[in-house]
Amino acid sequence: MIRVGVNGYGTIGKRVADGIRLQPDMQLIGVAKTRPNFEAETAAQKGYPLYSAIPERSHQFTEAGLDLHGEVTDLVDESDVIVDATPSGVGAENCSLYEAHDTPAILQGGESPDTVDESFVAQANYDDAVGADLLRVVSCNTTGLSRLLEPIDREYGVDKARATLIRRGGDPGETDRGPINDILPDPVTLPSHHGPDVQTIFPDVDIDTLGVTVPATLMHLHSVNLTLESAPSVAAIADLLSRQSRLFVVPPELSIDGTAKLKEFAKDAGRPRGDLWENCLWEESIAMEGNDLYLFQSIHQEANVVPENIDAIRALVGHKTAAESIALTNDRLGLNTTQQYTRSHQHGSPQPADD
Numbered sequence: 001m002i003r004v005g006v007n008g009y010g011t012i013g014k015r016v017a018d019g020i021r022l023q024p025d026m027q028l029i030g031v032a033k034t035r036p037n038f039e040a041e042t043a044a045q046k047g048y049p050l051y052s053a054i055p056e057r058s059h060q061f062t063e064a065g066l067d068l069h070g071e072v073t074d075l076v077d078e079s080d081v082i083v084d085a086t087p088s089g090v091g092a093e094n095c096s097l098y099e100a101h102d103t104p105a106i107l108q109g110g111e112s113p114d115t116v117d118e119s120f121v122a123q124a125n126y127d128d129a130v131g132a133d134l135l136r137v138v139s140c141n142t143t144g145l146s147r148l149l150e151p152i153d154r155e156y157g158v159d160k161a162r163a164t165l166i167r168r169g170g171d172p173g174e175t176d177r178g179p180i181n182d183i184l185p186d187p188v189t190l191p192s193h194h195g196p197d198v199q200t201i202f203p204d205v206d207i208d209t210l211g212v213t214v215p216a217t218l219m220h221l222h223s224v225n226l227t228l229e230s231a232p233s234v235a236a237i238a239d240l241l242s243r244q245s246r247l248f249v250v251p252p253e254l255s256i257d258g259t260a261k262l263k264e265f266a267k268d269a270g271r272p273r274g275d276l277w278e279n280c281l282w283e284e285s286i287a288m289e290g291n292d293l294y295l296f297q298s299i300h301q302e303a304n305v306v307p308e309n310i311d312a313i314r315a316l317v318g319h320k321t322a323a324e325s326i327a328l329t330n331d332r333l334g335l336n337t338t339q340q341y342t343r344s345h346q347h348g349s350p351q352p353a354d355d
């Protein structure tokens with residue numbers, strides 16, 4: 001069993017903790033919280049041992065009637081791997097703690113790539129991460145672009161990638177984010193940070209990205225144009241993408257016209273918190289003009305890095321191969337439900353994934 005601690009129990013941390021608890025080869029040692037809010041209450045109700053992230057505040061947990069199992073240093077000490085899901089910049093500050101305890105750690109996309117040994121996307125560079133001390137699961141948008149690029153580059157070669165990222169203003173629970181009535185070029189200059197971030201995974205891919213932030217909370221939307229080395233048919237592209245286990249090629253028959261219906265679909269399908277762990281690509285949006293591929297995909301920012309964090313844990317300890325880890329993570333999270341649905345529409349019967 002891999003003993004895992006989660007430091008930072010917010011949007012990403014609580015989803016990763018739930019995912020860890022579902023894995024047969026992992027034990028969730030506990031979660032570190034800064035204060036006894038509703039997330040600390042629900043973590044305790046789920047039976048997750050609580051650790052105080054800020055020792056001076058430990059008494060607040062006791063006063064709120066929450067048992068503490070220790071402080072964050074105890075959590076780091078008791079864990080084989082730490083998933084750090086603290087806000088951007090805090091993860092880098094925590095690295096000295098992990099190093100002092102000789103505990104490998106996984107940081108998130110808000111941290112700089114220079115802070116870690118490797119940036120990570122399971123489908124692309126799992127083997128490079130084996131035995132590292134510090135990994136970084138790249139941001140939700142970068143993970144989404146990387147998952148799309150990997151099979152297309154492998155199969156057809158990508159000469160040039162261009163993407164405009166229409167970014168959600170904040171997560172649904174973030175009441176202090178915006179804009180609430182604007183459309184912001186964000187950043188106003190080319191490139192957005194996503195292109196260089198993709199190159200931490202694919203150093204040889206030539207990619208330009210633009211960012212725009214809009215008053216929406218549900219998901220990001222990517223408008224993608226890839227210039228390929230050949231000109232496959234739309235059907236061949238759709239077939240290739242539909243065979244990737246973390247891409248959901250949304251069939252037109254579902255009448256899903258945008259991110260709101262995608263989220264509704266996930267909730268109806270019984271997904272926890274309505275989470276969509278996979279990229280969601282509209283099949284009808286896939287178009288070829290000469291060697292140029294165009295499509296739209298949506299990324300559920302709260303959920304799509306969760307499978308990658310689970311795989312990153314196994315990669316750090318060299319516990320399984322990439323294919324084994326991806327398959328196990330998908331199975332235990334329940335990620336295959338949309339995939340099978342897509343295949344039943346496109347192919348009539350399930351086919352091997354990720355080939």
Ligand SMILES: NC(=O)C1=CN([C@@H]2O[C@H](COP(=O)(O)OP(=O)(O)OC[C@H]3O[C@@H](n4cnc5c(N)ncnc54)[C@H](O)[C@@H]3O)[C@@H](O)[C@H]2O)C=CC1
Binds near residue numbers: 033085087088139
């Ligand atoms: N929310 C999103 O859309 C995505 C976020 N990320 C990245 O994941 C990381 C975490 O982001 P979120 O989960 O959205 O943030 P969040 O703000 O929802 O959660 C962070 C949690 O860490 C806690 N925290 C603050 N300081 C701490 C400390 N010193 N020790 C322990 N816990 C501490 C906060 O109280 C909060 O509960 C960031 O690097 C972010 O860029 C990556 C993909 C998507």
Ligand SMILES: O=C(OP(=O)(O)O)[C@H](O)COP(=O)(O)O
Binds near residue numbers: 109139142167194
């Ligand atoms: O990783 C994300 O976005 P990003 O890929 O645009 O950096 C998450 O949606 C967090 O974005 P935020 O830094 O705007 O909260």
